């Protein structure tokens with residue numbers, strides 16, 4: 001016969017767990033610690049599940065009572081974790097606000113911080129460098145609108161409206177049926193409309209995705225698109241241009257790896273990863289402990305896309321790539337959180 005389970009014993013176990021949880025949550029100083037606590041207590045293999053294993057041995061009335069208590073504990077814990085997270089974030093921003101308080105009625109100090117020379121945002125700086133590197137290789141720099149049509153952002157990129165790949169990029173739609181471009185690939189189509197092959201273009205710009213923000217994901221970030229169309233373009237041309245570019249931008253040889261990657265507008269498609277320059281490949285939050293950072297998806301342009309651009313695919317082929325600028329800057333300067341780029345903290349900008 002199994003162990004006899006006492007209802008009171010389970011209640012007191014739940015109460016103890018509740019007390020421990022309260023203490024642990026209050027002690028936590030970082031979001032990651034809170035996540036660990038949540039998993040330790042409420043996860044599938046957590047303490048609550050261990051306690052509830054005994055539920056089946058109780059009479060039905062007691063089961064309902066203990067089940068109810070467990071649910072309340074779970075809900076209370078989720079709420080406590082959320083409110084602690086908010087406290088941690090508020091404290092962080094309050095520290096910044098305190099240290100940046102400025103009396104606008106005070107007379108100017110000399111030298112005045114207001115008269116300090118302005119700096120270009122690190123994203124702008126790297127964009128200018130990238131443009132110079134590619135111009136040096138004969139590429140033309142193109143622009144495109146941030147509010148795009150479905151046609152340029154998806155349809156002409158071999159992604160019709162019933163294509164599952166549309167879900168790969170969560171989209172902000174405007175009320176009139178347009179969208180905030182989810183990638184600079186829209187510029188590929190504009191590039192083909194403006195040029196007759198052979199041609200080489202890059203298109204830098206801001207892009208938008210309806211995403212949850214974390215250390216390595218923003219809802220507003222920057223990319224540079226690249227495209228080369230000529231006779232007999234192959235993966236070898238793509239790899240050569242990418243390696244040359246990375247060596248120039250990092251001023252050293254960077255370890256890269258190429259994995260197969262799926263994008264409807266290239267065939268074959270690749271993900272080019274670079275060795276994480278923040279942790280040297282050992283593993284950190286930016287590379288999600290993998291040692292590699294996904295930097296440069298690329299591939300040979302799908303013939304359907306070339307056809308949308310009015311290009312004769314019996315003569316010409318091409319390659320394309322889409323580089324994430326925020327992550328590139330993070331790698332270069334060892335920035336461990338993507339949220340710095342947009343939080344408006346001048347101390348951040350003044351470092352570059």
Ligand code: FA5
Pocket residue numbers: 169182183184185209211216217218219221223263266269294295296297298299320321322323324325326327338
């Ligand atoms: C694309 O956007 C494709 N258009 C790229 C492409 C172009 C593929 C041409 C093939 C040919 P992806 O969604 O993986 O792919 O984004 C490209 C890069 O943008 C990523 O490698 C990453 O560096 C960056 N990126 C993507 N999502 C985010 C995000 N939420 N926050 C910051 N950077 C991001």
